Amino acid sequence: MDIEGLIDEAIAREGGYVNHPADRGGPTRWGITEGVARTQGYRGDMRAFPREEAVAIYRRLYWFRPRFDAVAALLPAIGAELFDTGINMGPGVAAGFLQRALNALNRNQRDYPDIAVDGAIGPRTLDAVRGYVRARGERGTIVLMRAIEAMQGERYIRLAEQRPANEAFLYGWLASRIGNVPL
Numbered sequence: 001m002d003i004e005g006l007i008d009e010a011i012a013r014e015g016g017y018v019n020h021p022a023d024r025g026g027p028t029r030w031g032i033t034e035g036v037a038r039t040q041g042y043r044g045d046m047r048a049f050p051r052e053e054a055v056a057i058y059r060r061l062y063w064f065r066p067r068f069d070a071v072a073a074l075l076p077a078i079g080a081e082l083f084d085t086g087i088n089m090g091p092g093v094a095a096g097f098l099q100r101a102l103n104a105l106n107r108n109q110r111d112y113p114d115i116a117v118d119g120a121i122g123p124r125t126l127d128a129v130r131g132y133v134r135a136r137g138e139r140g141t142i143v144l145m146r147a148i149e150a151m152q153g154e155r156y157i158r159l160a161e162q163r164p165a166n167e168a169f170l171y172g173w174l175a176s177r178i179g180n181v182p183l
Contacts, residue, residue: 001076003069006083007058013176014087017047022165030054031087036061058087066091067121071098074129075141078148081181085152088177092119093155094148101147102128111135149178 001009014031025033027046032054034046040057042049062083063069068091072079078098085094096119103114112131115124132140153174160170 001080003059003063003083006063006080007055010058010084010087011051011054013180017049019046020168022168032057062086062091066095067126068094070126071121071129074126074133075144077141077181078129078144081145081148084177084181085148088173089152089155095119095121095125097148097151098144099125099128100151101144102132105132105136105140105144105147107135145181153178 011030014028017027017029019027025035027034029037029046029049030051032049036057037046037049037053040053040061042053066082066086068079068082068086070079071082082091082094082098085097096117098121099115099117099119102112102125103117106112106114106128112128112135113124115128132144136143156170156173156177160166
């Protein structure tokens with residue numbers, strides 16, 4: 001799926017305007033929090049936040065800036081998963097999940113060297129993705145996806161344990177964010 005389709009799915013899943021009292025993100029429209037909208041120059045009421053601005057923010061902050069497009073060029077489903085996880089947890093967290101999984105799955109560096117877990121996709125992370133694909137082939141995408149989603153699920157549960165108000169969101173996070181990207 002291309003970025004336009006991923007953005008359309010994200011907007012459909014995130015919905016319109018919400019301002020849940022337990023959500024630290026505050027007023028949100030199309031899945032874009034007021035804080036993110038403000039950093040991108042939007043000054044109006046979030047109830048009126050235009051869909052077109054949300055699309056531009058998704059493309060810029062959650063696809064191109066974190067280089068998920070470069071991962072998607074190598075492993076489309078993984079790029080899509082990182083995009084979705086980045087929307088909900090932040091692109092750096094999503095990138096860190098990928099980096100951790102790649103390090104754990106490199107057979108003690110026999111397939112490719114370990115990489116820094118710095119939450120930033122650069123040449124070394126992309127080289128590790130290429131090494132992973134060479135070593136693990138087609139089936140490797142499934143295993144890499146499972147590893148990323150396992151870390152994602154563990155983080156959701158930890159967030160709910162650390163802050164009871166997050167329990168209001170836990171079921172939905174697990175139901176709609178884990179296993180939602182087709183392989």
